Amino acid sequence: MVIQENMSLQRKLEILSDAAKYDVACTSSGVDRKGSQGSMGNSVACGICHSFSADGRCISLLKILFTNECIFDCKYCINRSSNDIVRASFTPQEVCELTMEFYKRNYIEGLFLSSGILVSPNYTMELILETIRLLREVHRFNGYIHCKAIPGADPVLIETLGWYTDRMSVNLELPTAESLKELAPHKNRKNILKPIRQIQLRREHNKEFIGITDNTVSSPKMITGREDNDIKEIVTTKTSLVPYQKPVGINRRYVPAGQSTQIIIGATKETDYQIMSVSQALYDNFDLKRVFYSAFMNINQDNRLPATTQGPPLLREHRLYQADWLLRFYGFHTNELLDEKNPNFNVLLDPKCDWALRHLDLFPVEVNKADYYTLLRVPGIGTNSARRIIMARKSAVLDFKDxxxxxxxxxxxVYFITCNGRTMYPIKIDENFITRQLLSIKDRLPFGIDKDITYQQLSLFDDVNFQINPSQAMKIANI
Known part of the structure; x- marks a missing residue:
C-alpha cells in the first residue's frame, strides 16, 4: 500500500474518480424534482452517467469513491487490501466542495458516491451519511444523488441515508453464494441482500403512507436457478422496519428513484441461465429498477481468477443486457429465453431473434391483428414501434411501406410478420434458412466475434448490424 500525506484535493480526485470507473451501476434516472427556493439544483429525468437520456440530453454525474482504502481482499477488485496501490480518502467537506463547485460551473448534474470499506462498514457508512447530510442541509443541494449502501452497516444508518438520496444501490458482486465465497470470502451474500430488502420495504411503506398506489411485493414469486434458498429466506423472513428516521425538513419520498445492483460476469463459472434467473428473482421479489452486468476484467492478474486472453467478455455482457431489457419491458421470462439444456445465449444472434427462431410455430404474426404483447415478441419491433402500430391501424390498414x-x-x-395475410416477398419459414439470411456474410457478425476485431463496448439496447442479402435489401428500399 502506498500512502501519501498532505495529498492535494486535485490528486485525490484523480485517484478516486479513476477507481470509481469499475462500478457500472451508475444511473440517474427515475426522479423528477424541480428546484425550490433557498436550494441549489434540481433533478429532471436524468439518464446514464456520461451518456444520453431518453429525451436526448447529455447527462454528467460526479462519479467518485469516498475512499479506495478497503479492509476486504476481494480477488477481482483493484482496491483489495493486498494490492499495492496509492490510497486516498476524501473528507465529507471535500466531497461537498467538489460537488458544489462542479455544479456551479455546469460540469455536472448530480453526484454518484461509492466507497471502499474504511475501518468498518459502520464507520464508512457514517462518513457517507455525514457527507450527504451536509450537501442537503448545509449546502442546500437539491440535485440528483445516487449513493451506495454498505452491506453490514447498521440498518438505522442505511434507513437515514435513504431520505437524503434519490437512488441507492447495493452491489451483489457475484451471481451465487458459492462464487462469492470463492472470490470474496469476507463478504456474506445474506448481508448483501438484507439492505436491499430493507430499502424495498421502506419504499413500499412510504408509498402507502403518502397514498401512492403501486404493485408492491408481498410474497415471493417463482425463483429458479441455484440461488433459491438465499433469496427465498430473505424474502420470506418476517422483517420489521427500523425506527422511523426521516430527518427534519426533508420533503421527499424515500429513495424515489429506486435501487439498483451490479453483477460481475465471467469471473466465475455461472451460466447465463443462472445469472438471468438471479436477475429475474431480484426484479420479482426486491422491486429493483436495474441490474447492471459488468464484464470481468482481470486487472489483478491473480491465478485464482480466470484467464482473459481474449479480453473481457463484452459480447456476453451485451447479450445479458439485451435479455435484461426483454425481462423488464417486453414481457419475457428467463425460462422462455434459456433453460438447463440451453443455458447460454447464442452470441451470433440477439436473444429475441434467437427465441423467435426457436418458436417459429408462433410466426408469422399479422401486424394488423396482433395485440401489443404479441407484437413485442417480433424481432425488429420495439416498445415504441409496437405502440405506433396499435395507434396507426385504428385509422388504416397497414402495409410494409407504413x-x-x-x-x-x-x-x-420481415421474416416474422405478414401484412394483410402476405409476406413482403416469398419467404421460407425455416430456422436454418432465416439464420443463414441473418448471418450470410462475414461482416454481419457481431463485433468481437472475428479474431481480427478487437473487443469494444457495445450499445446496451441496439441490436448489432445484421443485414439481409443485397437483392432483398433492394426490394425493401423500393417499397
Missing part, C-alpha cells in the same frame, strides 16, 4: 415509416426494423421483422 411499417417502414413507423420505424420497424424490416431487415429482421
Amino acid at each position: 411499417l417502414k415509416r413507423l420505424g420497424i426494423v424490416l431487415k429482421r421483422a
Whole structure:
C-alpha cells in the first residue's frame, strides 16, 4: 500500500474518480424534482452517467469513491487490501466542495458516491451519511444523488441515508453464494441482500403512507436457478422496519428513484441461465429498477481468477443486457429465453431473434391483428414501434411501406410478420434458412466475434448490424 500525506484535493480526485470507473451501476434516472427556493439544483429525468437520456440530453454525474482504502481482499477488485496501490480518502467537506463547485460551473448534474470499506462498514457508512447530510442541509443541494449502501452497516444508518438520496444501490458482486465465497470470502451474500430488502420495504411503506398506489411485493414469486434458498429466506423472513428516521425538513419520498445492483460476469463459472434467473428473482421479489452486468476484467492478474486472453467478455455482457431489457419491458421470462439444456445465449444472434427462431410455430404474426404483447415478441419491433402500430391501424390498414415509416426494423421483422395475410416477398419459414439470411456474410457478425476485431463496448439496447442479402435489401428500399 502506498500512502501519501498532505495529498492535494486535485490528486485525490484523480485517484478516486479513476477507481470509481469499475462500478457500472451508475444511473440517474427515475426522479423528477424541480428546484425550490433557498436550494441549489434540481433533478429532471436524468439518464446514464456520461451518456444520453431518453429525451436526448447529455447527462454528467460526479462519479467518485469516498475512499479506495478497503479492509476486504476481494480477488477481482483493484482496491483489495493486498494490492499495492496509492490510497486516498476524501473528507465529507471535500466531497461537498467538489460537488458544489462542479455544479456551479455546469460540469455536472448530480453526484454518484461509492466507497471502499474504511475501518468498518459502520464507520464508512457514517462518513457517507455525514457527507450527504451536509450537501442537503448545509449546502442546500437539491440535485440528483445516487449513493451506495454498505452491506453490514447498521440498518438505522442505511434507513437515514435513504431520505437524503434519490437512488441507492447495493452491489451483489457475484451471481451465487458459492462464487462469492470463492472470490470474496469476507463478504456474506445474506448481508448483501438484507439492505436491499430493507430499502424495498421502506419504499413500499412510504408509498402507502403518502397514498401512492403501486404493485408492491408481498410474497415471493417463482425463483429458479441455484440461488433459491438465499433469496427465498430473505424474502420470506418476517422483517420489521427500523425506527422511523426521516430527518427534519426533508420533503421527499424515500429513495424515489429506486435501487439498483451490479453483477460481475465471467469471473466465475455461472451460466447465463443462472445469472438471468438471479436477475429475474431480484426484479420479482426486491422491486429493483436495474441490474447492471459488468464484464470481468482481470486487472489483478491473480491465478485464482480466470484467464482473459481474449479480453473481457463484452459480447456476453451485451447479450445479458439485451435479455435484461426483454425481462423488464417486453414481457419475457428467463425460462422462455434459456433453460438447463440451453443455458447460454447464442452470441451470433440477439436473444429475441434467437427465441423467435426457436418458436417459429408462433410466426408469422399479422401486424394488423396482433395485440401489443404479441407484437413485442417480433424481432425488429420495439416498445415504441409496437405502440405506433396499435395507434396507426385504428385509422388504416397497414402495409410494409407504413411499417417502414413507423420505424420497424424490416431487415429482421420481415421474416416474422405478414401484412394483410402476405409476406413482403416469398419467404421460407425455416430456422436454418432465416439464420443463414441473418448471418450470410462475414461482416454481419457481431463485433468481437472475428479474431481480427478487437473487443469494444457495445450499445446496451441496439441490436448489432445484421443485414439481409443485397437483392432483398433492394426490394425493401423500393417499397
